[in-house]
Amino acid sequence: MFDFLEGYDLLGAFWVTVQLTFWSALGSLVWGTLLAAMRVGPVPLMRAFGTAYVTVVRNIPLTVIIVFTSLGLFQTLGISLGADRFTTINFRLAVLGLTAYTSAFVCEALRSGINTVPLGQVEAARAIGLSFPQILRIIVLPQAFRSVVGPLTNVLIALTKNTTVAAAIGVAEAALLMREMIENEAQLILVSAVFAFGFICLTLPTGLLLGRLAKKVAVKR
Numbered sequence: 264m265f266d267f268l269e270g271y272d273l274l275g276a277f278w279v280t281v282q283l284t285f286w287s288a289l290g291s292l293v294w295g296t297l298l299a300a301m302r303v304g305p306v307p308l309m310r311a312f313g314t315a316y317v318t319v320v321r322n323i324p325l326t327v328i329i330v331f332t333s334l335g336l337f338q339t340l341g342i343s344l345g346a347d348r349f350t351t352i353n354f355r356l357a358v359l360g361l362t363a364y365t366s367a368f369v370c371e372a373l374r375s376g377i378n379t380v381p382l383g384q385v386e387a388a389r390a391i392g393l394s395f396p397q398i399l400r401i402i403v404l405p406q407a408f409r410s411v412v413g414p415l416t417n418v419l420i421a422l423t424k425n426t427t428v429a430a431a432i433g434v435a436e437a438a439l440l441m442r443e444m445i446e447n448e449a450q451l452i453l454v455s456a457v458f459a460f461g462f463i464c465l466t467l468p469t470g471l472l473l474g475r476l477a478k479k480v481a482v483k484r
Contacts, residue, residue, distance in 0.1 A: 276440040283426040290362035295369025320367040325428050328364050332356040333432040357429035365422050372414040376407030412477035420466045
């Protein structure tokens, strides 16, 4: 029944998907945290930038962002992100696009967690002379992260599925291989089922593990 899988590097394609997800998640967490800090910070210019970034990026289709990284950054401006091979350039551009897009959702999830921190704790920290970065790093962010493990899990699962958009610029991940197999094989339903099962194997354990983690580290109030 599954003879049509012979000759295709199915595991390799999903490994590229895992790598896309990992590096994009890491970048999104860092940039999203910085954006959240800007949005709750005391500097009006930084608050305005954070708000504008999140508002604009969340309302642009991911496909547009991914295609822009290839046509706009690489082919027009010549930005290759330090890579020489075409496949590596496309991979890094895809990570950049996914990071830019997903960080907006990470920012909003984290900002909702920041809003759950009691204001009295922040006022007490100010009273003992802590600066805003110190308050954020020592008091606010640790509690915020613990309260938004669930929402961040949903963002991570969505990111895993969004990596399929990277096929638009030729990144050899699961969706690109699926398209190739559909074009070459007369097994549309089976091909779709195989790739659907593959993504379930990636996202379901992630949701279950991080769901348990969210209950374990939840802030008791």
